[in-house]
Amino acid sequence: MKHAANDAKASFDDLYAQADPRDYFSLLGSLDYSIPDMARPIFRQLAAAYRASNGRGATILDLGSSYGINAAIFRFPLTVDMLRRRYARQEMMALSSEQVRAFDRAYFASWPRSQPERIIAADISPTALDYALDVGLVDDVVAHDLEKGAPNEVAAKLADVDLIISTGAVGYVTEKTFDTLLTASTRTPWVASFVLRMFDYEPVAERLAQSGLVTEKLRSAVFVQRRFQDEDEAKQVTDVLRAKSIDPMGLESEGLLFAELYVSRPKAMVEAMPLDWLVRVASGRNLSFGPRLVQVRRDDGRRMLAPLRP
Numbered sequence: 001m002k003h004a005a006n007d008a009k010a011s012f013d014d015l016y017a018q019a020d021p022r023d024y025f026s027l028l029g030s031l032d033y034s035i036p037d038m039a040r041p042i043f044r045q046l047a048a049a050y051r052a053s054n055g056r057g058a059t060i061l062d063l064g065s066s067y068g069i070n071a072a073i074f075r076f077p078l079t080v081d082m083l084r085r086r087y088a089r090q091e092m093m094a095l096s097s098e099q100v101r102a103f104d105r106a107y108f109a110s111w112p113r114s115q116p117e118r119i120i121a122a123d124i125s126p127t128a129l130d131y132a133l134d135v136g137l138v139d140d141v142v143a144h145d146l147e148k149g150a151p152n153e154v155a156a157k158l159a160d161v162d163l164i165i166s167t168g169a170v171g172y173v174t175e176k177t178f179d180t181l182l183t184a185s186t187r188t189p190w191v192a193s194f195v196l197r198m199f200d201y202e203p204v205a206e207r208l209a210q211s212g213l214v215t216e217k218l219r220s221a222v223f224v225q226r227r228f229q230d231e232d233e234a235k236q237v238t239d240v241l242r243a244k245s246i247d248p249m250g251l252e253s254e255g256l257l258f259a260e261l262y263v264s265r266p267k268a269m270v271e272a273m274p275l276d277w278l279v280r281v282a283s284g285r286n287l288s289f290g291p292r293l294v295q296v297r298r299d300d301g302r303r304m305l306a307p308l309r310p
Helices: 004-008 013-017 022-030 035-054 069-075 080-088 097-109 126-134 152-158 175-184 202-210 231-243 267-272
Strands: 059-063 118-123 140-143 163-167 190-196 213-217 221-227 256-266 293-297 303-307
Touching: 013 022, 013 126, 022 080, 035 069, 035 080, 035 163, 035 190, 035 221, 035 256, 059 069, 059 175, 069 080, 069 118, 097 126, 118 126, 126 140, 140 152, 152 175, 175 202, 190 213, 190 221, 202 213, 202 256, 213 267, 256 267
Parallel strands: 059 118, 059 163, 118 140, 163 190
Antiparallel strands: 190 256, 213 256, 221 256, 293 303
16 A cells, blocks of 8 residues: 555556666666666665675565666666667667667676675566566565565565665565564664655554664755656645654755665674765765765865865
8 A cells, every 4th residue: 555645646557667777777767767876875785784794695675666767776887877778779779679678688687796796676567677687687586565564475585585675665665575574584684765855654664673673864865866856846845744743845846856865784793883974875865963064175276175165
């Protein structure tokens, strides 16, 4: 059951029923969809932290994975724009889905793999998941509505998950999905969720706390998800934010959907390395406390730091 506030967003359900991601990149690319690029360095930092603290690489579950875009960008030196441009080529648009998949298997296999982690993709679209597995972006898939629990064969795939990631799944899924994941897991997985500001993450955090996980929100930045599709979506989303006493000025009022990062880990891990120390943000919308400083040249030729002027 999706969150009621999700009705304010534009629906792209039809995009996930195609046998390849060309339409996905065509539409979302036109809206400057960028959250996988924003998330990649953070997911890699969390994977490295997990590896350092546990002595092995994590098995990652990408929740709401669609065509495996997070996996592609996490594993390979690719960006959303590189993939969008690839699928927008006239030669690619003229191919059948079977031909696209054949080319994509070779394309992704040709890139050096940057991350060793095993990745499981979870989504309610079996078509999108079939593509992600077929072209080698993920190691396994879970095609099931986790809001409804997990039958034995699904639970078996989820048993060894160490790190759950998502970039926009919350809103489509609720704490019920996380209850399913934590119940199925034989471990206590870390959770990293990029959540649109219009959604309340507290119910999820409360369920994670029942399994001994402490949730932190990154205070220093918010992250661009995409542009609004049209004026109607912009109005509905900003109306939802204001109804929740969340000020959209300077963020959603500028025509963009923004997400916040929540990370949940065992208490000892949080105490040893708080999130604001663990994660280094090199992209996104900086909301650090105090003015942004830039290097400028003085009249005498020397350089100094000074506040950035609007």
